[in-house]
Amino acid sequence: MLEVRLYLAQRASAAIMAPLVLIHLGVMIYTIQGGVDAAEILERTRGSFFWGANYGLFVIAVSVHAAIGLRNILREWLSLRGIGLAIISWIFFAGLLMAGLRAVAAVVIA
Amino acid sequence: MKFQTIKTDVLILGSGGAGLFAALHASQANPDLDITIAVKGLLGKSGCTRMVQGGYNVALSPGDSVERHFMDTINGGKWLPDQDMAMRLCQTAVTRVQELENELGCFFDRNDDGSLHHKAFAGQTFDRTVHKGDLTGIEIISRLMEQVRALSVNMMEEHRALALLPSRDGEELAGVLLVDMRSGEFRVVRAKTVLMATGGGPTMYRYHTPSGDKSMDGLAMALRLGLGLRDMEMVQFHPTGLLAGRDTRMTGTVLEEGLRGAGGHLLDGSGERFMLNYDDLGERATRDIVSRAIYAEMRAGRTTPNGGVYIAMSHLGPELVAKKFPGMVKRCADCGFDLAAGRVEVVPTAHYFMGGVVVTADTRTAMPGLFVAGEDAGGAHGANRLGGNGVANSTVFGGIAGDEMALQASDQQHWADFDEAFVEAEIERSLSPFRQAAGDINGIRDRLLDVMWDDVGVLRDADGLSRAQLELTRLKSELHASGLADNNRVFNLSWHDWLNLNSLIEVSEVIAGAALSRENSRGAHYREDYPQVGSLEESYFTVAQSNQEQISVERQPVVFSIVKPGESLI
Amino acid sequence: MPQQSSQTILDVVTWIQRHLDAGLSYRFACRVGMCGSCAMMVNGIPRWTCRTHVNKVMRDNSLTIEPLRNLPLIKDLACDMSEFFEKWTDSKGYFQGSTTRHDPVSTLSPNSPQRRVADAATECINCAICYASCDVVNWNRDYLGPAALNRAWSLQNDERDSASAERLSVVAGDAGCHQCHSQQGCATYCPNELNPTASIAGLKRMVAKAYVRGELGAGGKGRQGPESDA
């Protein structure tokens, strides 16, 4: 059953990310011209519920998604199994989630 | 020589339709039985049941009847079939097809309204052949194989049966000597009951259809045990085998009957149609007539580069041919031929062996404990097997054998003792090629294929048959003086080639002997010196037996237990 | 080695056994593409050797013939196919009906969408070519593999079968359909042009639906991955 859950979580997170990433890519290409500076970015994002939700959701989804993806790779390419595999995947998930949420906080809240 | 001994309740040799059905039924009848299947190839992947294309005869469609199926079988077999067996075949085919569908999960082709589709097959007065496209055998054997692999039976794959072992007192069967082909080790399996379902297979002819693992081992073993073999002259030839040169295993494989039915033309080497010179139906005449006509053309030298004739379909329109026979077109293309637009060389090819061990309708033999079913058993088809009755035969009687063996093995308390010296002698016999200097096995094989094709083939006469007997005797002693170029017993195919040849030559001698003994022409057996059918009322079948290396053939009158010539059940 | 106009890889192997190396081990039976016994790696690609013409695969006048990948070797060119078939059984790749031999054959339209799906996946000759072409099989020795899952999918669409819930929980197990990454070697090389990728995708959908509805059994008795709970 574990694999079913992981599979569904990975596909669901992928489906969530798809539009977010499309937006992100669009915005990036749009804003990059002439260089970006911090103020510009932060002006757009600070205090914006839209961007907060957007990035927040992305961070959660990507942490789930990438941790599961990495788990598959570690298992298949490095033959990691059992508890070791679980620990690494969870650490990656938690690390990514924390770093991500911190970044969101940085660009949205402060 | 050391050998391992194993004990089991039910031992089955072969995993075609007969072997697998026996395992399934024995296990269903008594799940506590210890069942072992030993097979020369992989379980379910060897043998001819897989190769069935056309389909399965069964009287299931409205308007058809078991009696009609029976009458077609008797007429097709030229009144030689054992009528009790034929009746059992036609009756049980009905339950067997329902079993295949409902319990095993086969799904045969349907009409649009969801009812079973029945197609026409040559020699039958009703459309009664159920099928799955033109790959019926794959459907049947795959479903069977899945079921059997899911049972807890012992599988001895790539184990070749070498000898049937009588009990010390010779009153019953004690077991079977086998060699594990993968390791070269010998094993004796002691069993309360043994089914021999190794599937005959006339692969001693230059051109033949059966799978490469079939080499008449079963009949050779039965012969050595002293059992009677009936109808041994009856070798069915399929008129259109692919001809692609001597050095390819594709040569001899079947090109579908439907090609002729759909209007394909047979052309001699110069491109002329010839079938109308032999029969008003032309290419649509029955298998035996077309085979004889092609054989006659070949003998007259009007042949293609490889020595056969052509089949041409292109006049029907290449697109149509490609659409109607995709499997055949693809298969020919894989071999480098364009069936749809070009010509393909064909030749009659040995297809099926009607002869076999004398058995009762419940698969028992003269040796208590030994059961025989499928192509190894003689009697159900007489002089000719109807297309579609082959797989019916193996699945019907395989199942019956399973039921019977379960009954006997459940009751029987003892395992008979075998004779160690007998086993030692059989092992020695099989190892003899390792003691000889390397010989020309390929040359012996070639000569066997040629002599059987030329002199014991589609057209026969006394001179040719006697010539063949002499050559077969020579070949036998040459083989026995020939050794192998590789002395490792592990998965040594050359050793098994040697053993195959040994079985084939032994059975070929019987075929030639029986053919010489039948002085008339019936079904698959055609004597140019005795072209008459002979009196139906006085029909006889041949029974061959081996006594001290001598083959004797006697004639026994056919018992018309259900219908007499001139009568009919319908 | 003499070249002939009609010559398959199996013929080449046979010729070598008959003329050069009498001890050479390989396997075949039907010689016409029906038994699936003769598969080998030909120039690195898994193929049915009895139906592969030499001209089609010859590169620079040379051929490399090796035993099938992903299966234990017995000797030379012959592999042990046991695990392939054990997985077939483990994935409940066999029919369980609800009627018997004493009942009439079911009346079922051959044209219903479900029947077509079941039929499309049925002409498998268990040659293990797909199994050899799939890297996941190599990376995860428990993976049931394309052929077994393809069979399971066919059965899941057979309305006469009565074991679909059980089978679904097995193929949803840790060695089941979710291990497939759609590499599609199976569908690319299957000599019968079957499409295990599509079958496995179908199973994934079916499992997802059952999971969402809470209908998925607890994994059945089938193969468990090495880390059933991580």
Place this chain on the structure above:
Amino acid sequence: MKPHRQQPLYFAFLLHRLSGLGLALFLPFHFYVLALALEGNAELDQFLHWSASPLVKFAESGLVFLLAIHLFGGLRLLALENLPWSNSHKNYAAMALAGGFFVACGFLLRAF
């Protein structure tokens, strides 16, 4: 590479995996940089300044490429798994790759 892997859809698989891996390794770094904003705009600006160098821009468009092909490839897989079967997956895989190039080039062009 082993011959059995030399078929378009295996390449698609490999590309998807490697791009996913690349993204997964890059993402923590990306988050770190953004978090610099917490320490004040100056640091972030410093970084963004550094990232204005052509080399870095080039590398970044590589990442955009990875993201784009992973996105399109992922959409292909979602379609494969959830929509009725299509026989055009080789084309879709090629389109995903082309789309990735397209987006990355767009990024690169605008970046300079």
